[in-house]
């Protein structure tokens with residue numbers, strides 16, 4: 001059994017999918033969810049799943065609360081699944097190669113500050129890209145710049161809207177993110 005902390009800022013559909021994946025396989029990892037938003041829907045999902053969850057705001061991050069809490073929890077893996085704050089540099093140094101993030105594009109394209117969620121898909125459509133995808137990478141002190149662990153692609157059709165692209169990308173995320181986590185935990 002491993003101890004996994006998932007951080008999410010919004011809906012949390014990836015968080016739910018990851019937890020569901022391991023439960024379906026009867027792999028009894030311990031999950032804990034942290035969000036920076038008091039009204040994040042991921043809190044509802046945690047309740048429904050019977051998973052512990054807590055709120056640690058951006059201000060508290062700046063005061064070192066997140067770092068202290070993560071050291072207490074001592075996770076085997078920290079998973080950023082739609083967590084939209086820059087991860088505090090101090091924490092990155094405390095957990096070398098134990099923090100991963102999923103980004104909804106083929107990094108290094110469409111990464112960096114301000115490039116998240118629907119903004120990424122809008123930019124992909126505006127630039128007439130013919131393909132996009134997902135990147136799972138280690139977290140470094142800079143937005144979306146840590147070493148890439150895994151990428152998968154999907155096509156973008158000429159008449160796809162940003163919502164269509166978002167749906168395709170989410171499907172890739174649901175398919176691959178849990179498997180990449182499983183592999184990392186077994187290495």
Ligand code: GAR
Pocket residue numbers: 008009010011012013014015081082083084102103104115116117169170173
């Ligand atoms: C996901 O598509 C994830 O790749 C993206 O936010 C979405 C969260 O969805 N993350 C980023 O943009 C990080 N830069 P979810 O809350 O339904 O899992």
